[in-house]
Amino acid sequence: MSSQRIAYKVHGTVQGVGFRDFTQKRATHHDLKGFVKNTSCGRVEGEAQGDSESLQSWLKDIHRGPRMAHVVKVEKREVDVREGESHFGVMRTSESAFDAPAQSS
Numbered sequence: 001m002s003s004q005r006i007a008y009k010v011h012g013t014v015q016g017v018g019f020r021d022f023t024q025k026r027a028t029h030h031d032l033k034g035f036v037k038n039t040s041c042g043r044v045e046g047e048a049q050g051d052s053e054s055l056q057s058w059l060k061d062i063h064r065g066p067r068m069a070h071v072v073k074v075e076k077r078e079v080d081v082r083e084g085e086s087h088f089g090v091m092r093t094s095e096s097a098f099d100a101p102a103q104s105s
Contacts, residue, residue: 005034005049005081009098010062012072014044020090022066027088030054030061037091045098048088049081 010019015038023036023044032054036046048055065071075098 002051003049003081004052004055005047005079006055006076007045007047007079007098008059008062008074008076009039009043009045009096010065010071010074011043012065013068013070014065015042017068018066019044019069022069023062024088024090026058026061030058032058032088033082033085035089035091038093039096040093041096043096045096046091047079047082049085 020036020038023046027034027036027048030050032048032050034046034048036044039045048058050058059074059076063071063074
């Protein structure tokens with residue numbers, strides 16, 4: 001199966017409820033690579049890479065979120081696949097990069 005990569009942004013009550021940890025655990029369960037981070041505007045975003053079926057299952061998990069979260073919307077867009085990632089990491093809080101142009105490999 002070929003890999004694909006998406007950038008995603010999660011809106012709702014998603015900070016202070018364990019959303020990044022939940023996202024990382026579900027990504028690891030689905031054998032995805034990438035990252036998750038809080039943004040300074042109160043959302044959670046990142047990138048995830050894997051086969052299409054695994055990404056779709058993971059996105060269903062993200063739409064539900066952890067018990068204390070309230071997900072209103074998940075935005076996603078395809079981005080270039082990255083080589084060499086070994087895991088799905090949690091990054092520090094920073095400005096949103098979701099709406100920035102996709103980087104070419």
